[in-house]
Every structure is written in structure tokens, then in C-alpha cells.
Amino acid sequence: LAKTTQPISMDSYEGQEVNITCSHNNIATNDYITWYQQFPSQGPRFIIQGYKTKVTNEVASLFIPADRKSSTLSLPRVSLSDTAVYYCLVGDPPGTGGFKTIFGAGTRLFVKA
Amino acid sequence: GAGVSQSPRYKVAKRGQDVALRCDPISGHVSLFWYQQALGQGPEFLTYFQNEAQLDKSGLPSDRFFAERPEGSVSTLKIQRTQQEDSAVYLCASSQSGQGNYGYTFGSGTRLTVV
Numbered sequence: 001l002a003k004t005t006q007p008i009s010m011d012s013y014e015g016q017e018v019n020i021t022c023s024h025n026n027i028a029t030n031d032y033i034t035w036y037q038q039f040p041s042q043g044p045r046f047i048i049q050g051y052k053t054k055v056t057n058e059v060a061s062l063f064i065p066a067d068r069k070s071s072t073l074s075l076p077r078v079s080l081s082d083t084a085v086y087y088c089l090v091g092d093p094p095g096t097g098g099f100k101t102i103f104g105a106g107t108r109l110f111v112k113a
Numbered sequence: 114g115a116g117v118s119q120s121p122r123y124k125v126a127k128r129g130q131d132v133a134l135r136c137d138p139i140s141g142h143v144s145l146f147w148y149q150q151a152l153g154q155g156p157e158f159l160t161y162f163q164n165e166a167q168l169d170k171s172g173l174p175s176d177r178f179f180a181e182r183p184e185g186s187v188s189t190l191k192i193q194r195t196q197q198e199d200s201a202v203y204l205c206a207s208s209q210s211g212q213g214n215y216g217y218t219f220g221s222g223t224r225l226t227v228v
Contacts, residue, residue, distance in 0.1 A: 034216055043117070043204045043219025044156065087155055103148075103155035 004088045009108040018075040020107050022088030025069050033064060033071045036087045038106070044087060048073070075109075083111045115139075117220035119205050125226045126195045134190045134223045138207030145188050146217065147180055148204040156204055162188060195227045 005023040012018045024033070032051050036044035048055055050062040050071070061074040075082060085106040118137040126132050138145050144163055148156035149172075158172040164185040173180070177196075182188040192199055202224050206217035 036216070041224075042221050043206065044217075045219065046216030049216060085155075103157070105153075105155050 003102065004090055004104050006086075006088050006104065006107045008105065009110065011110050011112065012078055013112050014079055015077050018078050018082070018109060018111075020073045020075075020086055020088075020109070021070055022073070023070045024088070024090045027068050027090050030092060031068075031090045032092070033062065033068075034089045034091075035060070035062065035073045036089065036103075038085045038087065044103070047086075078109075078111045080111050080113060082109065084109060117205055117207055117218050119203075119220035119223050121223060122221065123224050123226075125228060128196060128227055129194050130227075131191065131193045132195055132225065134192075134203050134225070136188045136190070136205030136207075136220060138186065138188070138205070139218055140186075142207035142209055142218075143185075144208045145182060146206045146208075147188070147190050148206065149174075150202040150204055150222070152201075159190070159203075192225075195225075197227050200225055200227045 003026060006020065010020060032049055034049040035047045037047050038044040048057055048060050048062045050064055052064050052068060055062045063072040063074065073086060085108050087103045087106040089103060117139055120135045124132055146161050147159040149159050150156040160170040160173055160180045161168050162182040165182050167180065177193045179191045180188060190203060202222040204219050204222045206219040208217045
């Protein structure tokens with residue numbers, strides 16, 4: 001399984017754009033990249049998933065360069081409620097056998113007023 | 114149901130006691146996963162079911178841990194003779210199988226404290 005490396009923590013201010021980069025040098029051809037968000041006392045919540053180039057949804061954007069050895073989660077105009085831990089995962093598409101997806105320690109984002 | 118439901122929300126067990134943690138996945142979700150999350154750490158994989166079949170249990174830390182999903186819906190994680198190192202949040206997640214672009218949906222977890 002491809003191992004991921006993320007910054008341990010990041011600080012930001014309300015209204016700023018936050019970019020969290022994840023390194024996954026050993027990503028396999030079939031691997032997808034998935035990001036989750038976790039608030040205290042809750043389970044992780046799916047944010048976005050992609051395979052290559054750029055993916056955008058109502059919450060975030062995911063940028064994946066051509067070599068796919070890294071990816072960047074972009075959160076536009078963060079608010080205090082975006083303070084959470086963000087996990088980058090690499091593995092088979094969920095539900096098709098990627099049951100050993102490795103979460104790692106994640107990135108603790110702290111948004112200040 | 115609308116989400117993944119786990120019970121109890123909190124459990125305090127005396128060392129040596131057996132505990133059973135329940136997970137109600139989203140209706141129709143074929144895949145079910147259990148994770149263990151220690152304080153300040155990311156979730157760690159324990160075991161995986163596809164319907165009633167336990168396809169992988171390599172993450173279970175010892176033979177004191179046992180999981181089942183007899184009818185392919187509700188799952189129970191049982192821990193026998195609990196030890197202090199078992200204290201953690203136990204998360205259950207489910208997903209639709211074969212739907213490559215869907216992520217896991219997690220429950221809020223059961224926080225187990227062994228005293």
C-alpha cells in the first residue's frame with residue numbers, strides 16, 4: 001500500500017484559502033486519492049476523491065499532478081468550522097477492495113478568527 | 114437508516130471484562146469496515162466484511178478481538194478480556210461495493226475506556 005506523508009499541522013485565518021499537500025511517491029497505477037475530514041468525537045467524513053488532474057466539488061478542490069506522486073487539497077475561504085484533522089488516503093477505489101486503506105496521522109488544521 | 118449508527122456511544126469496562134460494540138451500516142451497503150483510533154492518531158484498519166463474509170481480519174490486534182456480520186447488515190465487534198491498551202475509539206464504516214467514486218461513510222464511533 002502506498003504510504004502518504006502530510007504536514008502534521010497547519011494554521012490559517014478565516015477567509016483564507018488553505019492548501020494541504022500530501023506526498024505519495026509509491027502510488028500504484030490503480031490507486032485513487034481520497035481526502036477525509038474528521039472533527040473531534042466524530043468519524044471521518046469523505047471530502048473528495050480523484051485519480052488525476054483536478055476535481056472540484058462544493059466543498060473543496062483536489063489537484064493531482066501528472067506524475068500523481070502528490071496531491072493538494074484546496075479549501076477555499078476557510079471558516080472556524082473547518083478546524084479539523086484532514087487525512088489523505090491512497091488506495092483502491094472504496095468499495096472495490098480498498099479495505100486496507102491507510103489513514104496515517106493526518107494534518108491538524110486550525111483556523112483562527 | 115440515513116447514516117451509520119454505532120452503539121453504545123461510550124463504554125467503560127473493567128479490565129478483564131468482555132465488551133460488544135454494535136454497528137448498523139447504511140441500508141444496502143455491502144461493505145463494512147471496523148477501525149480502531151487511538152487518541153491523537155488516525156484510524157487503523159481492523160477488519161472488513163463484504164455482506165456476511167469477513168474477507169480480511171488481518172488488522173485485529175489479538176485473538177481477543179472478534180467481529181461478525183451474520184446476516185450481512187448489522188455487525189458486532191467483540192473484545193474479550195479487555196486490557197487497558199484496548200482503550201480507543203472504535204469506528205465502523207460502510208460503503209457501496211462496486212461504486213468506485215463513493216467514499217466510506219463512518220459512524221461516530223464507540224469510545225471504549227478500560228479501567
